Amino acid sequence: xxxxxxxxxxxxxxxxxxxxxxxxxxxxxxxxxxxxxxxxxxxxxxxxxxxxxxxxxxxxxxxxxxxxxxxxxxxxxxxxxxxxxxxxxxxxxxxxxxxxxxxxxxxxxxxxxxxxxxxxxxxxxxxxxxxxxxxxxxxxxxxxxxxxxxxxxxxxxxxxxxxxxxxxxxxxxxxxxxxxxxxxxxxxxxxxxxxxxxxxxxxxxxxxxxxxxxxxxxxxxxxxxxxxxxxxxxxxxxxxxxxxxxxxxxxxxxxxxxxxxxxxxxxxxxxxxxxxxxxxxxxxxxxxxxxxxxxxxxxxxxxxxxxxxxxxxxxxxxxxxxxxxxxxxxxxxxxxxxxxxxxxxxxxxxxxxxxxxxxxxxxxxxxxxxxxxxxxxxxxxxxxxxxxxxxxxxxxxxxxxxxxxxxxxxxxxxxxxxxxxxxxxxxxxxxxxxxxxxxxxxxxxxxxxxxxxxxxxxxxxxxxxxxxxxxxxxxxxxxxxxxxxxxxxxxxxxxxxxxxxxxxxxxxxxxxxxx
Amino acid sequence: xxxxxxxxxxxxxxxxxxxxxxxxxxxxxxxxxxxxxxxxxxxxxxxxxxxxxxxxxxxxxxxxxxxxxxxxxxxxxxxxxxxxxxxxxxxxxxxxxxxxxxxxxxxxxxxxxxxxxxxxxxxxxxxxxxxxxxxxxxxxxxxxxxxxxxxxxxxxxxxxxxxxxxxxxxxxxxxxxxxxxxxxxxxxxxxxxxxxxxxxxxxxxxxxxxxxxxxxxxxxxxxxxxxxxxxxxxxxxxxxxxxxxxxxxxxxxxxxxxxxxxxxxxxxxxxxxxxxxxxxxxxxxxxxxxxxxxxxxxxxxxxxxxxxxxxxxxxxxxxxxxxxxxxxxxxxxxxxxxxxxxxxxxxxxxxxxxxxxxxxxxxxxxxxxxxxxxxxxxxxxxxxxxxxxxxxxxxxxxxxxxxxxxxxxxxxxxxxxxxxxxxxxxxx
Numbered sequence: 054x055x056x057x058x059x060x061x062x063x064x065x066x067x068x069x070x071x072x073x074x075x076x077x078x079x080x081x082x083x084x085x086x087x088x089x090x091x092x093x094x095x096x097x098x099x100x101x102x103x104x105x106x107x108x109x110x111x112x113x114x115x116x117x118x119x120x121x122x123x124x125x126x127x128x129x130x131x132x133x134x135x136x137x138x139x140x141x142x143x144x145x146x147x148x149x150x151x152x153x154x155x156x157x158x159x160x161x162x163x164x165x166x167x168x169x170x171x172x173x174x175x176x177x178x179x180x181x182x183x184x185x186x187x188x189x190x191x192x193x194x195x196x197x198x199x200x201x202x203x204x205x206x207x208x209x210x211x212x213x214x215x216x217x218x219x220x221x222x223x224x225x226x227x228x229x230x231x232x233x234x235x236x237x238x239x240x241x242x243x244x245x246x247x248x249x250x251x252x253x254x255x256x257x258x259x260x261x262x263x264x265x266x267x268x269x270x271x272x273x274x275x276x277x278x279x280x281x282x283x284x285x286x287x288x289x290x291x292x293x294x295x296x297x298x299x300x301x302x303x304x305x306x307x308x309x310x311x312x313x314x315x316x317x318x319x320x321x322x323x324x325x326x327x328x329x330x331x332x333x334x335x336x337x338x339x340x341x342x343x344x345x346x347x348x349x350x351x352x353x354x355x356x357x358x359x360x361x362x363x364x365x366x367x368x369x370x371x372x373x374x375x376x377x378x379x380x381x382x383x384x385x386x387x388x389x390x391x392x393x394x395x396x397x398x399x400x401x402x403x404x405x406x407x408x409x410x411x412x413x414x415x416x417x418x419x420x421x422x423x424x425x426x427x428x429x430x431x432x433x434x435x436x437x438x439x440x441x442x443x444x445x446x447x448x449x450x451x452x453x454x455x456x457x458x459x460x461x462x463x464x465x466x467x468x469x470x471x472x473x474x475x476x477x478x479x480x481x482x483x484x485x486x487x488x489x490x491x492x493x494x495x496x497x498x499x500x501x502x503x504x505x506x507x508x509x510x511x512x513x514x515x516x517x518x519x520x521x522x523x524x525x526x527x528x529x530x531x532x533x534x535x536x537x538x539x540x541x542x543x544x545x546x547x548x549x550x551x552x553x554x555x556x557x558x559x560x561x562x563x564x565x566x567x568x
Numbered sequence: 569x570x571x572x573x574x575x576x577x578x579x580x581x582x583x584x585x586x587x588x589x590x591x592x593x594x595x596x597x598x599x600x601x602x603x604x605x606x607x608x609x610x611x612x613x614x615x616x617x618x619x620x621x622x623x624x625x626x627x628x629x630x631x632x633x634x635x636x637x638x639x640x641x642x643x644x645x646x647x648x649x650x651x652x653x654x655x656x657x658x659x660x661x662x663x664x665x666x667x668x669x670x671x672x673x674x675x676x677x678x679x680x681x682x683x684x685x686x687x688x689x690x691x692x693x694x695x696x697x698x699x700x701x702x703x704x705x706x707x708x709x710x711x712x713x714x715x716x717x718x719x720x721x722x723x724x725x726x727x728x729x730x731x732x733x734x735x736x737x738x739x740x741x742x743x744x745x746x747x748x749x750x751x752x753x754x755x756x757x758x759x760x761x762x763x764x765x766x767x768x769x770x771x772x773x774x775x776x777x778x779x780x781x782x783x784x785x786x787x788x789x790x791x792x793x794x795x796x797x798x799x800x801x802x803x804x805x806x807x808x809x810x811x812x813x814x815x816x817x818x819x820x821x822x823x824x825x826x827x828x829x830x831x832x833x834x835x836x837x838x839x840x841x842x843x844x845x846x847x848x849x850x851x852x853x854x855x856x857x858x859x860x861x862x863x864x865x866x867x868x869x870x871x872x873x874x875x876x877x878x879x880x881x882x883x884x885x886x887x888x889x890x891x892x893x894x895x896x897x898x899x900x901x902x903x904x905x906x907x908x909x910x911x912x913x914x915x916x917x918x919x920x921x922x923x924x925x926x927x928x929x930x931x932x933x934x935x936x937x938x939x940x941x942x943x944x945x946x947x948x949x950x951x952x953x954x955x956x957x958x959x960x961x962x963x964x965x966x967x968x969x970x971x972x973x974x975x976x977x978x979x980x981x982x983x984x985x986x987x988x989x990x991x992x993x994x995x996x
Contacts, residue, residue: 054649054659056615056667058641063624086683088597088716091625093944103951105944112593115686115717129592136925148619149683149717152650177619178647 059391059411061366061429065175066147067092068185068268072193073143074106074216075244079193080139081108082130084122084150084157096216099432106216109133113150123155127164130157134166141197141249142166143189145173169249171196181389183267183341183367186215190244191271197252200280203259207306208240210258210276212284213269215244219344219428220442221265222435227444228262228289231299235308243272256280260305264288264443266343267367289443290347291451292319292355312445319448323355331357331456335537337403338363339386339394339412340427342370344442346377348407348426351451353381362386362401364394366409391415402536405459410434421536422458517546519554526556541566574815574825577913581878581895582906584918591923594944595873595898596960597716598724599682600629604964605728606639608749611675611777614640615667616714617660617690618682629960639674641667645684656688660695664709674707675778678728681713708735708778720898722796722874722963725749729773733803739783743769744830745809747800748793751966752776758793758817758969761827764844765836773800784809789833791826793817793968795908796875798901815907816879819887819973820852825907848970855974856887862981862988864889866937872896872922873942873959879908880940880962881916888977892916893934896927938980955983 062068066083073081074096083089090110096102111129113122130144144157158172171192175185190212209232214221222245229239240258241251255276261284263273273284283305289298296312303310322328336358338345342365352358364386365374371387378385386397395415398406406416406423410431416423425434426442441447519527523542530538538559545562546554599622602614616622623642643663649656660679668674677699679692696711703709712727713719719727729747744767746758755772762770773790775782784790786808792801795816805811814829815822824845831841868890870877877897884890894917902909919927924945931939932952939949939956946956957980967976 054617054643054645054656054663056641056663057620057623057644058638059627060620060623062620063628064620066621067624086597086716087593087595087720088599088625088683089621090592090594090944091596091600091629093594094942095628097945097947098943101947103948105948110592112591113717115715118687118717132591132925148621149687152684152687176647177621178645178650181620 057390061389061391061409061411062182063092064148064177065180065182065185065188066145066173066177067095068182068187069143069145069173069175069189070096070106070108071182071186071215071217071268072189072244073108074102075214076107076247076249078140078248078250079107080133080137080142081106082126082133082142082144082157082161083108083110083147084126084145084155085110085112085147086149087112087114089147089149099430100217100435101432102216107137107139111150118153122150122153123160126155126157126160130161130164130166134168139168139249141169141171141193143171143173143193145175146177148177151177169196181367183369186268187271190215190269191275193244193249193252194255194272195275195279197249198255198276198280199253201254201256204240204257207237207308208258209237209302210240210255210261210282211242211245212261212263212273212276213265213267214242215265215268217428217430218245218265218268219426219430219434220440220447221245223439223441224264224443224447226439227441227446228264231289231295231312231444232262232302234313235299235302235306235311237302237306237308256282258282260284260302262302267341267369288343288347290344290447291351292317292448293350294347295444295448314445317445317448319355319452322452323357328357328456331459334358334405334459335361335401335403336405336407337361337398337401338426339365339406339408341365341367342374344427345374347442348451349377349381351448352407352455355448356452356455358405361403362397364388364397395419402540404534404537405455407455424455424458516552517543517554518552520556522556523554523559526559538563574821574911576910579914580910581912581914581916581918582902582909584909584914586900587917587919588921589919589923589926590921591925593720593898593922594871594924594942595922596629596721596942597625597683598714598719598721598727599625599680599716600721601714601724601728602626602640602680603629605725605749605774609676609774609776609778610639611673611779612639612678613667613671613674613676614678614680615664616640616642616680616682617685617692618642618645618680619684620644622682622684639671645688650688656690657695660690661699664699668703668707677703677707677709678731679709679711680728681711681715683715683717686713686715686717710735720872720875722794722876723799723898725794726797726799729797730799730803732774733784733800733807736807737783738807739785740787741769741783741785742787743771743789744834745771745773745784745788745790745804746793747773747790747797747804749774750793750968754966754968754972757971761844761848761969762830765827765831765834765840767830767834767836791830792904794876795879795901795905798899798904801904813903813907815882815911816876816905817968818876818879818976819883820849820856820970821887821911822879822883822908823852823969823973824849845970852970852973856977859974859977859981860888862984863938863977865891866984867891867893867934868980869893869931869934869936869939870895870897871924871927871931871939871941871945871959872898872919873940874963875899875901875905876959876962877940878905878912878918882908882912883976884980885913886911887973888980890938890980893936894919894927894930896920896922898922938984940980955987957983 096106144161161170263284276282287298289295299310299312360381366389375385391411406412407426413423542562692711696709699709710731712731714724784807788809791812815825817823817826881892881895896919900920966972
C-alpha cells in the first residue's frame with residue numbers, strides 16, 4: 054500500500070483507452086464498475102474530442118457481484134457489437150473487474166462475435182498507463198498484422214502516437230513531412246487515426262518510425278522480429294536529434310539524407326546576442342523518459358543551459374535515464390511520487406524547470422519558471438495552433454516555449470540595476486506575463502503583497518549561519534538567481550570549513566562561480 | 569397570504585411512471601464528493617483505500633489540480649495487499665500513522681472505501697474503530713464507502729455525512745439542523761435569514777471544523793439542502809430527529825417554500841416571515857427574470873448525474889419558462905424529492921438509472937434546446953449541434969437560496985447566450 058496524492062500515470066486500462074480512442078472502427082468493452090466512465094472526460098474535455106471514446110463499460114454494481122457479472126459482460130459486448138459494428142474489438146478488465154476474475158477474454162471468445170476480438174491482460178495492481186498503451190498496441194499488431202509484400206516505393210509506418218499524447222497530433226504532421234522530403238511516404242500511422250484494417254497492412258512498410266517508445270516499443274520489436282522491419286531509435290526532438298534521425302532513416306532505407314532546414318530558426322535564435330542571457334541557466338528536467346532524454350540534449354547543446362538534474366516517472370525508462378544522467382554528471386531521479394520531485398527541485402534550486410503539468414505546479418509554488426515538455430497533459434497542452442515538438446518546426450516551438458517563462462535579457466539587467474523600484478521589483482514577475490505587478494509592501498497602503506515563496510534549499514550545512522549584512526545583500530539579488538546564489542555561497546563556505554557567511558564570503562563565492 | 573403559498577399544477581409528477589433501463593451508466597462514483605467535502609471540512613482528511621484508478625479519478629474529475637497540498641489522498645492497493653488481507657490492515661495502519669505524523673492539523677480522518685476495497689472485503693469499519701481508539705481524543709477516525717458499486721456521484725457526500733451521525737453527541741435542546749455541504753457564503757446567508765426569523769439555535773452538518781458543538785437528539789428538527797442525502801436522513805431519524813420535508817431551496821419559489829417549512833416547524837409568525845423574505849424574494853425574482861430571458865419557451869433534457877435533476881427541472885419549468893423533455897436521475901427518493909415532484913407539471917419522461925446509449929438516442933430524437941449532462945457527453949453532443957450544460961458545475965457553484973437564484977438561471981442560459989453571440993460563419 055502506498056499513499057499517493059497526485060499520480061503521473063493512470064491505471065493500465067487508461068493506456069488501453071488512449072489506444073482505442075486514437076483509432077477508428079475499433080471498440081473496447083471494459084468490464085468495470087459504475088464510475089470508471091470518468092475516463093471518458095479525459096478525452097472529451099482535456100483533448101476536446103468531438104466523439105465519445107469507443108468504449109462500453111459493463112457498469113456492474115454491488116448487487117450484481119453475488120449474481121451474474123459474467124452475463125452482464127456478455128450482454129454489454131453483444132450490444133456494443135450490434136450498435137457500433139466495429140472492425141475489431143478489444144476486451145479487458147479494469148482494476149475492480151480483475152479482482153472478480155470473470156475472464157472477459159475467454160467469454161468474448163465463446164461468444165463467436167463476427168469480428169476479431171483481442172483480449173487484453175493488463176495487471177492493474179502492478180503496471181500503469183504507459184504499459185497499458187504499449188501492451189494494447191502490441192496485442193493489436195500481433196493479432197492483426199501479417200507479413201506481406203512490401204510497397205514498391207519506400208514507405209514507413211509511424212508507431213506510437215495515441216490519444217491524450219503530448220503534441221502527438223502535430224508530431225505526426227512534422228515527421229510525415231520529414232520523410233516526404235526524403236521521398237518516403239507513410240504506409241500506416243498507428244494507433245492515431247488507424248482502423249483495425251489499416252493494421253493488417255502494417256507489413257507492407259519497409260521500416261517503422263518509433264515515435265514514442267513509451268507506447269510503441271513492444272509493437273516495433275515484434276514487427277522487427279516477425280515482419281522483418283527495422284525501426285528507428287532516434288526520436289527527432291531538437292535540431293541535433295532531427296539531423297541524426299534523418300541520417301538513421303537514410304542508413305535504414307538507402308535513400309539520400311535530405312533535410313529542408315530553410316524554416317529552422319532555433320540555431321540562429323540561440324546564437325543571436327539576445328540569447329546570451331540563457332547561458333548556463335540551471336535547468337531541472339522531469340517527465341517521461343523519452344521527452345526528458347530529448348530535452349536534455351536540446352537544453353545543453355542547443356540552448357546553452359546547464360542541466361543540474363533530471364529524471365523520469367516511468368520505471369520502464371529507468372535504465373536509459375540513469376545512463377543519460379551519468380553522461381550529464383548528475384544523479385537521476387526515478388520516481389512516481391511528486392513529493393520526491395518537489396524535494397529534489399527545492400534542493401537543487403534550478404532557475405528553470407522543464408517538466409510536466411505537475412512540475413508546473415511545483416514551480417508555481419516555489420517561484421521557479423517552468424515549461425512543459427511531457428505528458429501527463431492538461432487542456433493547455435492541446436493548443437489550437439500547430440505546435441509540434443518533433444522536426445524543424447518542433448525545434449522552433451521548443452525555443453519559444455522554453456524562453457517564454459524566463460525574465461528576458463535586458464529586463465534581467467534592469468532588475469539587477471533598479472531592484473528597489475516600486476513597480477519593477479522582483480516580486481512583480483516577468484513583465485511580459487499577464488499578472489498584475491504586485492506593489493512592494495510598505496511603499497503602498499494597498500492590500501498586502503503576496504510575495505513569491507522563496508525556495509529555501511534544504512542543505513546539510515546547517516552549521517552555517519548567514520550574518521545579517523550578507524542576508525540583507527542576498528535579498529537584493531533578483532529572485533530568479535537568489536536560490537542559486539544562496540546555494541553556491543553555502544557550498545563555497547562549506548568547502549572551506551567556514552561556519553559564518555559574511556558579505557565578503559558572498560562576493561568571494563560570486564567571484565569563484567563567475568561564468 | 570396567497571403571496572406566500574405555492575400553486576400546485578393540475579397534475580404533478582409524483583405518480584408519473586418512471587422509465588428504468590439497465591445499461592452503461594455515464595456517471596461518477598461517490599469518491600468524487602471528496603473534491604468539495606475536503607474544502608468544506610477544514611480539519612478533515614479523506615484517505616481513499618483503493619487503486620490507481622481511484623487516485624486518477626480524483627485527480628481528473630475536478631478537471632483541476634488543487635495543489636495546495638490537498639486534504640485527500642489514496643492508499644493504493646498493490647499486488648501484495650491483495651495476497652494477504654491481514655497485511656493490508658497493518659499496511660493501512662502504517663500509512664495512517666505516517667499521515668497523522670505529517671499532518672498534525674487533521675482532527676477527522678475518513679477512511680473511504682472504494683470498489684477494490686469493497687470487493688476484497690477490507691474491513692474499514694474495524695480499522696476505523698481501532699484507529700479511533702488509538703488516536704482519540706485528538707483525531708476521530710470514521711469510514712464510509714464512496715465506491716462505484718455502491719454509490720453514484722453525490723451519494724458519496726450522503727455516505728460521508730451519514731457516517732458522522734451515529735457519533736454525534738446527544739442533546740435535548742430544541743434546535744434546527746441544516747444538512748448538506750454548502751459554500752460558506754451561502755451558508756452564512758441562510759443562517760442570517762433564519763436568525764432574522766428568530767430561529768437562532770441552528771447547526772449545520774457538516775460543520776466547518778470538528779470541534780464545533782454539533783449534537784443531535786429528539787428535539788432536533790432537520791432539513792436537507794440537497795436532494796441526495798437520503799442515507800443521512802435515515803441516520804438522523806434513528807437518532808430521533810424530525811425531518812422537515814420541503815421543496816429544495818433553488819430559485820425564489822423553492823427557497824421560499826423551504827424557508828416556510830422551517831418557519832412553520834418553529835412557529836414563526838407569518839408577518840415576520842413576510843417581512844424577512846419580502847426584499848430578497850423580490851431581488852431573486854428580478855435576477856431570475858433577467859437571467860432567464862433566453863430560457864423562456866426552450867426545452868431541456870436532463871441526463872442523470874447528481875440527483876439535483878428533479879428540483880432543478882422544477883425551477884427551470886416553473887420559474888424560467890422552460891419545458892422539460894426528460895428528467896433523468898440516478899435515483900428517485902420520493903421521500904426526499906416528493907414535494908418537488910408535486911410541483912413539477914406532468915409531461916416530461918422521468919427516468920431512473922441509465923442505459924446511456926438508449927438515452928442518447930432519445931435525446932437526439934428530441935433535439936432539446938439545452939441538454940444537462942456530464943463532462944464525458946458534453947463536447948460530443950455540442951459537436952452534434954446540441955447546446956449543453958455541464959451538470960458537475962451545479963454541485964461546484966453557489967446556487968442555493970435567494971441571492972444565488974439569478975446565478976442558477978445564468979448557469980443554464982450561458983450556453984445559449986454563447987451560441988447566440990458566436991458568429992463563425994462567413995457573412996452572406
